[in-house]
Amino acid sequence: MKTRTTVIITLAGLLIAGCGSSETVNIDVVNDDGKAVMGLDYRDFNQAASEMIQSMISAGALKKPGGGRYVVTTGRVTNDTMQRIDTDQLMAKIEEELMNSGQVVMTSAVGGKGAPDEMIYEMRDIRDSATGDEFQQDTLAGKKTLIAPELSFSGKILQRNVRYDRNRQQVEYYFQLRVTDLTTGLRFWQKESIIGKRGSNRSVSW
Amino acid sequence: MKAITNILFIALVFTFAACDQQPAKINIREGIRSDDLGNNIVTRPVVYAFSALIGEGIEIDEAILARNDTGYLELNINGHNRSYNTKRFRYKIEWLDKNGLMIQTKTSTWLPASATGKSSFSLKAVAPRVEAVDFRMDTKKWE
Numbered sequence: 197m198k199t200r201t202t203v204i205i206t207l208a209g210l211l212i213a214g215c216g217s218s219e220t221v222n223i224d225v226v227n228d229d230g231k232a233v234m235g236l237d238y239r240d241f242n243q244a245a246s247e248m249i250q251s252m253i254s255a256g257a258l259k260k261p262g263g264g265r266y267v268v269t270t271g272r273v274t275n276d277t278m279q280r281i282d283t284d285q286l287m288a289k290i291e292e293e294l295m296n297s298g299q300v301v302m303t304s305a306v307g308g309k310g311a312p313d314e315m316i317y318e319m320r321d322i323r324d325s326a327t328g329d330e331f332q333q334d335t336l337a338g339k340k341t342l343i344a345p346e347l348s349f350s351g352k353i354l355q356r357n358v359r360y361d362r363n364r365q366q367v368e369y370y371f372q373l374r375v376t377d378l379t380t381g382l383r384f385w386q387k388e389s390i391i392g393k394r395g396s397n398r399s400v401s402w
Numbered sequence: 403m404k405a406i407t408n409i410l411f412i413a414l415v416f417t418f419a420a421c422d423q424q425p426a427k428i429n430i431r432e433g434i435r436s437d438d439l440g441n442n443i444v445t446r447p448v449v450y451a452f453s454a455l456i457g458e459g460i461e462i463d464e465a466i467l468a469r470n471d472t473g474y475l476e477l478n479i480n481g482h483n484r485s486y487n488t489k490r491f492r493y494k495i496e497w498l499d500k501n502g503l504m505i506q507t508k509t510s511t512w513l514p515a516s517a518t519g520k521s522s523f524s525l526k527a528v529a530p531r532v533e534a535v536d537f538r539m540d541t542k543k544w545e
Contacts, residue, residue, distance in 0.1 A: 227512075227542075232545070239511075239512070243513055243514070246509040246510075246511050246513060249530055250527060250528045253530055254474070254528040256471055290508075293507060293530050294530075296507070298531075299472075
C-alpha cells in the first residue's frame with residue numbers, strides 16, 4: 197500500500213512538473229508546426245507578403261517600358277488593427293524581394309514615415325555647415341543629386357471582429373496594398389489578401 | 403465472412419463507379435445533381451466510408467512551367483481531390499537556378515490551399531527571380 201502511494205505521488209509530481217514546463221524554445225521559422233494564434237504572427241505576414249509579391253510580379257506592374265528599374269518609395273501603410281503592428285513587418289519583405297527581383301530600386305530619401313535613412317539629410321546639413329570644411333569637398337553629396345521616386349507603395353492592414361457563435365469569434369485581417377505612379381497619379385496595381393481566424397471568445401486579438 | 407467480402411466488393415464497385423467521373427469543367431455537386439448508381443442516398447454512406455478507409459486524397463494532374471511576358475517563370479499546378487471531403491493543405495514552392503541550386507526568396511513560404519471534395523483545384527506561383535529555371539514543391543497537412 198505504501199509503495200503504491202509513493203508511486204502515485206511520484207507520478208503526480210512528474211505530471212505537474214511536465215505541465216508547468218515553461219522552457220524557452222526557439223521557433224523553427226522554416227517549418228513551424230505551432231498552433232495558429234488569433235492575432236497576427238510572422239507566418240501571416242510571410243503569407244501576405246508572398247501573395248503580394250507574386251501578384252505584383254505576375255501582373256507585370258513593375259515592368260518599366262523601355263527597360264531599366266523603377267525608383268520606388270514606400271508611402272503610408274497604416275495599421276488599422278487592434279494590435280501594435282509595425283507595418284515594416286510586411287513592407288520590408290516586399291521591398292527586399294522586389295529589389296532582389298531586379299525590377300525596382302528603393303529610395304531611402306523619402307517615405308511615408310519620413311526618410312528611411314536620415315543620414316542622407318544629416319550629411320547635407322554637415323555639407324552646408326562649418327563642419328563641412330573638415331571633409332574633402334568632392335566626397336560630399338552635391339546639390340540636386342537625389343533621385344525622386346517614380347512609384348509609391350501605400351496601403352492598409354485592417355481588422356474586423358465578428359461574433360461567430362456563443363463561444364467563438366471570427367477575426368478577419370485585410371492586407372491592402374497599392375502601387376501608384378507618382379507622376380500621373382494613376383494606380384498601376386492593387387491587391388487585397390485576407391487572413392481569417394476563428395477561435396474562442398476568450399482569445400484576445402490585440 | 404462471405405457477407406463482409408460481399409459488402410467490400412459492392413463498396414469497391416460503387417467507389418470505382420464514382421471515381422471514374424473525372425472533375426469536369428462544370429462541377430455539379432451532389433445534392434444538386436441527379437443521383438447515380440455509385441452515389442445515392444443508399445450507397446453514399448458506404449462509398450464515403452470506403453473512400454475514407456482507403457485514404458483517398460489530393461492528386462496532381464499536371465505542372466505547367468512557362469515564362470511570362472516579363473521574363474519570370476510561372477508555375478501552374480492542376481490537380482483534383484479524389485476524396486469526398488474538403489482537403490486543406492499547405493504547400494511551399496522553392497525555385498531552382500540552372501545549376502539546381504535553390505534560390506532564397508521570401509515567397510518560398512508555406513501557403514494555404516484548399517480543394518473541395520471530388521473537384522479540381524489549381525495553384526499558381528511566380529518565381530521572383532529571372533534566374534529560376536525549375537522548381538520543387540512540398541506539401542503538408544494544414545495544422
